[in-house]
Amino acid sequence: MSSIWKQIWPPLVAVIFFLTIWQLSVSLFHIEDWILPSPADIARESSGNASGIWVHTLATLRLTLIGFPVGTGVGLVIALLLHLLPWAKRAFYPLLILSQNVPSIALGPLLVIWFGFGLLPKIVLITLVCFFPVAVAAMGGLAQSDRVMMNYMKMAGATKWQIFTKLELPSSLPSLFSGVKISATYAVMGAVVAEWIGADKGIGYYMLLQKSAYRTDRMFVAIVIIVLLSLVLFAIIALLEKWLVRWKPRRNA
Numbered sequence: 001m002s003s004i005w006k007q008i009w010p011p012l013v014a015v016i017f018f019l020t021i022w023q024l025s026v027s028l029f030h031i032e033d034w035i036l037p038s039p040a041d042i043a044r045e046s047s048g049n050a051s052g053i054w055v056h057t058l059a060t061l062r063l064t065l066i067g068f069p070v071g072t073g074v075g076l077v078i079a080l081l082l083h084l085l086p087w088a089k090r091a092f093y094p095l096l097i098l099s100q101n102v103p104s105i106a107l108g109p110l111l112v113i114w115f116g117f118g119l120l121p122k123i124v125l126i127t128l129v130c131f132f133p134v135a136v137a138a139m140g141g142l143a144q145s146d147r148v149m150m151n152y153m154k155m156a157g158a159t160k161w162q163i164f165t166k167l168e169l170p171s172s173l174p175s176l177f178s179g180v181k182i183s184a185t186y187a188v189m190g191a192v193v194a195e196w197i198g199a200d201k202g203i204g205y206y207m208l209l210q211k212s213a214y215r216t217d218r219m220f221v222a223i224v225i226i227v228l229l230s231l232v233l234f235a236i237i238a239l240l241e242k243w244l245v246r247w248k249p250r251r252n253a
Contacts, residue, residue: 037217042224045217057225059202060191064229067123067194068187071130072180078131079138084164089139100132104190108197122194129190130183137179141172177241184233188226 019039025031026038033041046053078096082089104125111121145168153163195204203222210218 034214034216037220041217042220046221046224049218049221053206053221053225056201056203056206057229059199060188060195060204060225061229063119063122063126063191063194063202064187064233066119067126067191068130068184068233070123071127071187071190072134072183074127075131075134075179075183076138076176078135079142082135083139083142083168096132096135099128104129104193105196108193112197117198121197122191122199125194125197126187126190129186129193133179133182133186134176135179137182138172138176141175142168144175145171173245174241177237177245181234181237181241184237185230188230188233192226 023038023040026036037045082093107128108121108125111124115121115124149167150163153167158166191202192204192207195202196208199205203225207219207222210216210222
């Protein structure tokens with residue numbers, strides 16, 4: 001418990017310090033609310049409109065929980081195929097990198113034209129955002145297996161499948177989870193961008209409404225919700241990693 005507290009209190013103190021400076025600056029310089037609301041105004045608006053915000057939060061959370069596993073699964077499958085087929089890696093890996101140079105917001109209108117305004121284009125967009133970190137991290141982990149152990153298994157007569165399941169895949173889990181944690185934070189933002197394309201509820205839709213009304217305080221409420229959802233998803237993946245990768249050596253604090 002003490003080790004957890006040692007990790008929590010430095011960022012907690014930094015956040016409290018930042019919010020205090022923000023609150024004092026808005027009060028001292030008399031900044032208008034529509035330009036930069038104070039943390040107290042944001043908290044007041046959040047509590048006063050909690051029921052309406054909760055509906056939009058659930059919609060974004062639902063979209064994230066559908067798109068994130070799909071994107072993670074696609075990234076993992078791509079990593080496994082490119083690792084097991086070196087010729088495919090040489091052919092398609094540059095294309096994976098090029099795919100990330102196209103802004104997701106630019107793909108949105110095309111996805112709507114191709115797939116309509118339903119759930120499918122949103123899932124496709126989140127998948128495109130999420131699969132790349134998982135694929136790259138997994139390929140890196142699979143390529144960094146212990147060569148000494150691999151040579152020993154080959155001399156012992158192990159098959160390629162045995163080497164993959166007993167050595168390469170387990171040793172790649174730390175790198176894989178690093179990519180999944182990055183993908184988890186991208187998934188929430190991907191869901192928000194997908195809701196900008198076309199939706200009748202969700203945090204992205206809520207932000208568009210408040211932008212048109214110049215409700216900066218509600219915009220900040222939406223930003224806080226996005227951050228919190230990303231942190232919760234990141235923490236869940238980190239706990240899952242701690243449970244599955246128990247052999248990973250702990251770093252001294």
